Amino acid sequence: MIKKIVAVAALISLFSCNNEEVLLPQENVSVLKNIEDHSPIYMFFKTEENKDNSEKLDTIVEVNRKNSIASTNWVFNIDKRLPLKLVIPEVMNLQEKKKSSSHSKAGTMNVFTYSDSVAKNLAFFPFTDVQFKYRKHFSKFFIKKHAEHFRNYHNFTVNFNKDNKITVDGNDVAREDFISFIRDFADFTSDGKITMLHLNFDNRLTYEQYIKNKILVWKATNNEIQISTFEFVYDEKKLPECNCKL
Missing domain, CATH: 3.40.250 (Oxidized Rhodanese; domain 1)
Structure with missing residues (x-):
């Protein structure tokens, strides 16, 4: 079953069904306002103890794509605090998995999410061809x-x-x-x-x-x-x- 996206606190945060939180970026415009027939993918901001220095915490990314369906549009909900050095390799890996799936459907999109602080809605930035x-x-x-x-x-x-x-x-x-x-x-x-x-x-x-x-x-x-x-x-x-x- 596809998870339902729930935007709260003026769309600053987005929550998955297991109550883990993804903090979204905010902008003042919606590049794309609506997307149907989608599967959500979540990238959570996590920290763990540094192996070499117990007093230091390392940032890690936790990816949840359990309900992603290759024949649908994929909606990437990524925590705004995550650095690109953790995000982009995961995005590239997921792009390849969708592309190589036997269930992949022509014409479906991959989009990033953020919140439109003016229109007060969840917004999307397509990156299918990137x-x-x-x-x-x-x-x-x-x-x-x-x-x-x-x-x-x-x-x-x-x-x-x-x-x-x-x-x-x-x-x-x-x-x-x-x-x-x-x-x-x-x-x-x-x-x-x-x-x-x-x-x-x-x-x-x-x-x-x-x-x-x-x-x-x-x-x-x-x-x-x-x-x-x-x-x-x-x-x-x-x-x-x-x-x-x-």
């Missing part, structure tokens, strides 16, 4: 390696670093200026090509920061500005050495 490149990849190098695939686009590398600061092609951009910067820069430099935004996230960012950043980028899109289906969640220590600014 292909995650994890740990060792950054879009600047990926685009260069696959230049033939991207040559018909005007490509922007958008990076959200460990401090959640934004750069676009190595240029610092204030969060409040991001949308106007992207649209003005794209209009000035695109030469009639579609502008493709390639998103990069330091894996130390939290799921809350990740969702807020994705929604910020989504707000900047239009018919001439699109988001690449490749998404880069990187470990800075694993990237190729580069003298350039990410």
Whole structure:
């Protein structure tokens, strides 16, 4: 039986049927308001004693997908406190399990959940087509390696670093200026090509920061500005050495 999603406390929290709590991020817009025929997947924030230091607690992720049905839309309810280095490998694993299932159904979606603090409803951010490149990849190098695939686009590398600061092609951009910067820069430099935004996230960012950043980028899109289906969640220590600014 598919679990019922219950939003409480002005949609700040979401509870599973066994009363474990998932704290959701909040934003002021709903990318997608309704989704039917879905199965919930929960990622809980947990802590455990550090094996090397008993006075220190390590953050871990506990995944519950017992009632996920491959032929339905999958709704990912992820605690906002979890870091991407724990979240993304689990998401990638579940994406692959659904894709490889004999019961998988064409046209079904995968979505992240968050709460819309203005409309007071549970909201969804689709990521069905996203292909995650994890740990060792950054879009600047990926685009260069696959230049033939991207040559018909005007490509922007958008990076959200460990401090959640934004750069676009190595240029610092204030969060409040991001949308106007992207649209003005794209209009000035695109030469009639579609502008493709390639998103990069330091894996130390939290799921809350990740969702807020994705929604910020989504707000900047239009018919001439699109988001690449490749998404880069990187470990800075694993990237190729580069003298350039990410």
